[in-house]
Amino acid sequence: MAYGLLKGKKGIIFGALDENSIAWKTALKVKDEGGVFTLTNAPIAMRMGKINDLAKQCNAEIIPADATSEADLTNLFTKSREILGGKIDFVLHSIGMSPNVRKDRDYGDINYEWFLKTLDISGLSFHKVLQTAEKTDSMNEWGSILALTYIASQRTFPDYSDMAQAKSVLESIARSYGARFAKLKKVRVNTISQSPTKTTAGAGISGFDVFFDYAQMMSPLGNASGEDCAAYIALMFSDFSRMVTMQNLMHDGGFSTSGITQELIDRLSK
Ligand SMILES: NC(=O)c1ccc[n+]([C@@H]2O[C@H](COP(=O)([O-])OP(=O)(O)OC[C@H]3O[C@@H](n4cnc5c(N)ncnc54)[C@H](O)[C@@H]3O)[C@@H](O)[C@H]2O)c1
16 A cells, blocks of 8 residues: 655665665555656666566656766766656665675675775665765655664674775764755755565575574564665655664664564474
């Protein structure tokens, strides 16, 4: 059911790679709620070509941008404003990549060049997005900017490797830039800490299926799906969340505040 929550709002959605991507599901949800937007992804991800199907479904234009390139981001914000016919109300940063994780590099034998790449793509790029939005004066007052994160920023999870550090950086940027953007433009900046979700980025972590099943048992409501996350993002882009800023919002079915669950006790005592 649609509620028209985002009627009249304009935005930019980063990170839709295929139908499983959280950004893909978000684009469909935002469209249903009346929002209009441009879609963007790294030029290399465009080669898959799938994003064209989503663009058609959403009547959205695609503007390629490597989120680590300030020039690409400046072009993205400038073109998005032209295409959408005004300033931006919402931005979703749904980006993550670690060469160390992708190449299964052991945490005790990490490649530091790749580590810096992980930090740049998965953490610092959020600062670049925020700073470009400010410098190009692209945001409307009471806009909402979100990035997606994972609880491995705060607790250790084997095999999440240097992505854990990147997510800590990301969450910290949301607080620091959130304070600044609130004063400048009443723009809110938050991160959403999502349950394990079966996507390309998720499945790239070795042992992901075990994480997923464990989180399912440790979350009284179960794991939040990609669709649930898209609905929460729509709420966070809407006027119903105007005073929420500088937060790391747990969207995890109760995982983060569970000590142990009966389900897990039953399973372990078998
Ligand atoms: N899947 C999970 O279990 C899970 C859980 C919590 C948080 N998250 C986060 O959700 C976000 C979206 O991931 P997803 O699970 O939908 O996977 P996904 O693989 O579908 O999306 C990741 C996206 O990042 C894009 N990307 C990589 N490098 C880029 C660059 N240099 N510039 C621009 N874009 C770039 C990819 O092209 C891809 O579209 C990520 O931040 C991820 O860490 C995922």
